[in-house]
Amino acid sequence: MTTNSQQSYQVLARKYRPATFEDMIGQDAMVTTLTNAFEAGRVAHAFMMTGVRGIGKTTTARLLARALNYETDEINGPSTDLSVPGKHCEAIMASSHMDVLEMDAASRTGVENMREMLDGVRYAPATARYKVYIIDEVHMLSAGAFNALLKTLEEPPDHAKFIFATTEIRKVPITVLSRCQRFDLRRVEAGLLAAHLKGICAKENVKVSDEGLALIARAAEGSVRDSLSLLDQAIVQAGLDGNEVTFEQVRAMLGLADRVRVLDLFGMAALGDGKGAITEMRAQYDDGADPAVIMRDLMDICHEVSRAKTLGEGADFDAAPDQIERLTSLAERLSMGQLTRLWQILTQSHTEVRQAPAPLAAAEMAMLKLAVAGQMPPPELAAQIIEQAQHAAKEGGAGLPVLNAPTTSASPSAAQTRVTSGQTLLGNSPNGQVSHNAPSTGATAQLSAPKSVSVTPPSVEIDTLEQFVDLLPKAKVKLKSDIARYVRPIQFKRQNVRVEILDGAPNDLIGKMVGALQDLTGSPWLISPEKSGGAPTLAEARRKKKSDQKAKDRAHPAFNHPLLKGAELLGIKNRESSNVIQGDFRRSEALSADDARNDIDEYSIDEGVPSDYTPPEY
Numbered sequence: 001m002t003t004n005s006q007q008s009y010q011v012l013a014r015k016y017r018p019a020t021f022e023d024m025i026g027q028d029a030m031v032t033t034l035t036n037a038f039e040a041g042r043v044a045h046a047f048m049m050t051g052v053r054g055i056g057k058t059t060t061a062r063l064l065a066r067a068l069n070y071e072t073d074e075i076n077g078p079s080t081d082l083s084v085p086g087k088h089c090e091a092i093m094a095s096s097h098m099d100v101l102e103m104d105a106a107s108r109t110g111v112e113n114m115r116e117m118l119d120g121v122r123y124a125p126a127t128a129r130y131k132v133y134i135i136d137e138v139h140m141l142s143a144g145a146f147n148a149l150l151k152t153l154e155e156p157p158d159h160a161k162f163i164f165a166t167t168e169i170r171k172v173p174i175t176v177l178s179r180c181q182r183f184d185l186r187r188v189e190a191g192l193l194a195a196h197l198k199g200i201c202a203k204e205n206v207k208v209s210d211e212g213l214a215l216i217a218r219a220a221e222g223s224v225r226d227s228l229s230l231l232d233q234a235i236v237q238a239g240l241d242g243n244e245v246t247f248e249q250v251r252a253m254l255g256l257a258d259r260v261r262v263l264d265l266f267g268m269a270a271l272g273d274g275k276g277a278i279t280e281m282r283a284q285y286d287d288g289a290d291p292a293v294i295m296r297d298l299m300d301i302c303h304e305v306s307r308a309k310t311l312g313e314g315a316d317f318d319a320a321p322d323q324i325e326r327l328t329s330l331a332e333r334l335s336m337g338q339l340t341r342l343w344q345i346l347t348q349s350h351t352e353v354r355q356a357p358a359p360l361a362a363a364e365m366a367m368l369k370l371a372v373a374g375q376m377p378p379p380e381l382a383a384q385i386i387e388q389a390q391h392a393a394k395e396g397g398a399g400l401p402v403l404n405a406p407t408t409s410a411s412p413s414a415a416q417t418r419v420t421s422g423q424t425l426l427g428n429s430p431n432g433q434v435s436h437n438a439p440s441t442g443a444t445a446q447l448s449a450p451k452s453v454s455v456t457p458p459s460v461e462i463d464t465l466e467q468f469v470d471l472l473p474k475a476k477v478k479l480k481s482d483i484a485r486y487v488r489p490i491q492f493k494r495q496n497v498r499v500e501i502l503d504g505a506p507n508d509l510i511g512k513m514v515g516a517l518q519d520l521t522g523s524p525w526l527i528s529p530e531k532s533g534g535a536p537t538l539a540e541a542r543r544k545k546k547s548d549q550k551a552k553d554r555a556h557p558a559f560n561h562p563l564l565k566g567a568e569l570l571g572i573k574n575r576e577s578s579n580v581i582q583g584d585f586r587r588s589e590a591l592s593a594d595d596a597r598n599d600i601d602e603y604s605i606d607e608g609v610p611s612d613y614t615p616p617e618y
Contacts, residue, residue, distance in 0.1 A: 011228070011229070011232055012200060012204075012228040012229075012231060012232050013054075013225045013228040013229055013232070016200055016228065017059055018056065018059055018063065019082070019093070020063070020081075020082040020083060021034070021035070021063055021067075021080050021082065022083075024059075024060070024063075025188055025192055025193070025196050025224065026186055026187070026188035026189065026192055026193075027056065027060075027185055027186065029186075030060070030183045030185065031080070033183070034064070034067070034080055034183075035080045038067065038078050038079060038080050043068070043078060044180070044181035045156050045160070045161055045162065046153055046156070046161070046162040046163075046164070046179055046180040046181065047061075047064060047161075047162070047163045047164065047180060047181050047182075047183065048138075048164045048166070048169075048172070048176075048177060048181065048182040048183065049061060049163065049164065049165045049166070049183050049185060050166050050167070050169040050182065050183070050184055050185065051167070051184060051185030051186070051187075052167060052187060052221070052222060052223055053167055053223055053225070053226070054220075054223035054224055054225025054226045054227075055186075055187065055188070055222070055223055055224065055225075056185060056224060056225075057165035057166075057167075057185060058134075058165055060165075060183075060185065061134045061136075061163040061165055062092055062093055062095075062100075062134070063082065064132075064163055065097075065100045065134065065161075065163065066082055066086065066088065066089050066092050066093065067079060067080050067082065068129065068130045068132060068161055069086070069088045069092065069097075069099070069100070069129045069130055069132070070082065070088075071086050071087045071088060071128075071129070072084055072086050072087065078129070088100075088127070097128065098126055098127070099125040099126055099127060099128040099130070099131050099132065100128070100131075100132045100134065101117065101120075101131075101132070101133050101134065102134045102135075102136065103117055103133070103134070103135050103136070104136050104137060105135050105136060105137045105138050105139070105140040105141045105145075106136075106137045106140045109140050109141055109142050109145060110142055110144070110145060111142060111144035111145045111147075111148050113145065114141065114144075114145040114148045114149055115148055117133065118148065118149070118152050121133075121152055121156065121157060121160050122157060124159050125159055130159055130160065130161045131159055131160050132160075132161045132162075132163060133160070133161070133162050133163070134163045134164075134165070135162070135163070135164050136165045137165065137166060137167070138164040138166045138172060138176075139166045139167075139168040139169070139171035139172050146173050146175075146176055149176065150175055150176065150179075153176065153179045153180075154179055162180075164176075169182075169184075186222075187221065187222025187223070188222050188223075188224055189222070190214065190217040190218050190222075191217075193217040193220060193224065194210070194213045194214050194216075194217040196224070196227075197213045197216060197217065197227060197228075197231055198210070198213055200228070200231065201213070201231070204235070206235050206245075207242070207243070207244035207245065208234060208235070208244065208245040208250070209244055209245065209246055209247050209250075211247035211250075212234065212245055212246060212249070212250035212251075213231075215247065215250050215251060215254065216230045216234060216250060216254075219254050230253075230254070233253060234249070234250050234253060237249045237250070237253060252288055254293075258284075259297070259323065260323065261280065261284060262284075262294065262297045262298060262301055263301060263323065263326050263327075263330075264280060265277060265280045265281060265284070265294070265298065265367075266298050266302065266305075266330070267326075267330060268280060268371075269298075269342075269367050269370035269371050270330065270334060270338070270342055270370060270374050271333070271374050272371050272372075272374035272375040273371060273374075274367065274368050274371030274372070277367035277368075277370065278364050278367050278368065281294065281360075281363055281364055281367050282360070282364070285363075290359075291353050291359040291360050291362070291363035292350070292353050292354050292359060292363075294363060295346065295349055295350040295353050295363060295366065296350060298346055299343070299346045299347065299350060301327075302339060302342050302346055303343070304317060304327050305327055305330045305331050305334065305339060306331075306336070306339045306340075306343070308327050308328050308330075308331035309331040309334070309336055309339060310336070312532070335378040335379075335380055335381075336380075337378050337379030337380045338373070338374070338378050338379070340379075341373055341379065342370060342373060342374075345366070345369050345370055345373060346366070349363075349366035349369065352366070353366065384510065384511060387507060387508055387511060388508070388511035388514075388515075391508055391511060391515075392515075460520045460521050460522075461494075461521075462494075462517065462520060462521060463492065463494075464489075464492055465483070465487065465489040465492050465499075465538065466538055468483075468492075468516075468517065468520075469483050469484060469538060471520055472516060472520075476516065479512050479513075479516060482505065482506055482509055482512075483509070483513065483538065484537060484538040484539045484542075485502075485505075485537060485539050486501055486502045486504065486506075486509060486537065487499050487500075487501060487502075487505075487509070487513075487534075487537060487538075488500040488501075488502065488534025488535055488536065488537050489534060489535050490530060490533050490534050490535070496525075496526050497513075497525060497526065497527045497528070498527075498528045498530060499527065499528075499529060499530070499534060500529070500530055500531065500532060500533060500534030501529050502537070510527050510529060513527060514527055
């Protein structure tokens, strides 16, 4: 047996439908434009409301109809201030006013329906100021219906106003759009939507955790109506008896996976751990997560990691601090080429999972594809390997190296050194091979170089970039110059180098550096290029050192002698034989060249003289 309260229950989406323009959230630009237009008396005769479902298009149309026909005992004219209900407001909001006609174009698409509606346009309104025609889902009208509407829409009577609403603005003919004032209703931000839901919970005297409200707001994707429908569903989970609806209950209701677990899943797949990725996918499925939703969450994670990689500290995330730290960590370990490759796999796999007869199986196969991509060298590394192979072939007089098929080996040899994802092992091993091993697996892809280009390993220790450049032979003057100009060292350890490469550097610079290091030390070196964080280049450091020394020399008291007043300092030289500083001067133009030479031709003073020393007067 149902009670009266159950029979009269009204869902939240209808109960909290905005009654005034001020109640609309996230649409400040549209409200401001309409308010200014009404105050200036520049009200258009046709309006086009567009946006996603549940954003408030039909509600805005009804509010606009109320504003056009607003009338109270004190106000008799169009107004956007609807705080005090007018004479026609209640009937318009209930869709029962005889001068405000609403038509659903989805069910009445034909030209006959349009002609029937437009037959009454020429007649004046019965009680209201304007006769308002609201056509919802206007993009569903047929071509004939649009053509029947055009003439009336272009030259309507003064007492007629048209308001259209659509979710598919591209399907509306441009001839109709050009005759309307268009308003694009924006998606409501997740934070603003969560705050709106919290206020409604307070009015309904129910408790939902902030994390649960944030989850509902994100799931609604900017739609206010969808968020209220989800909140209605969440309240009955545990909120009717006064208990708080928890985050876990909301997550289970939505069929979502825990975001932390999705991060774990993405990390496993992206870094090549296929076994762990499949195990975690099956575990989330057993806990109630929808495979298609998991794939969508993985796409979101990939997008956020890509933003962190590109924007660095300037990236803004709607997540907890520990999750932001994990996103940043993944961004540091993956290259941009790897992220774009993962994104392509995810977008294709998302469609496959949604259409597959066995979504879980399709999702697990997608994890395997991601893991295989994670084991492959980054696209940037592949380009470097090809370029270095071509360069080695030219210098060694042999053909291009060949890429051997992957082999599975539980115990790789010493020449097959493991490297972490995002790093590069370049240069030839003593047996003439370059190897790149995938992390967490035994699969090894080997690039075999011709034996004719192998070298006898000399014993040279290199600890700094400057030492490396100094040890390069004179024949490699171009390489010396490029390293000094374009390489900013970050870390220079034995066989492990991290550098920042400046714009304008040759594409094969890293390959040449690795080859030179191999020639000097006889061992393969690992060089990881990064986008920022490097110290000054050798050229920059030398320029600064020279500038500092020059400033120090010019500050020497010997150059501030009274006899030098009005003279121009031409240069400072260091006499290596006598260890003194020599200054060349030229007096101002007021003195002749002979007077300047007779007055002071050369002034020298020992470098060891203290700063407070006063030279003797002549």
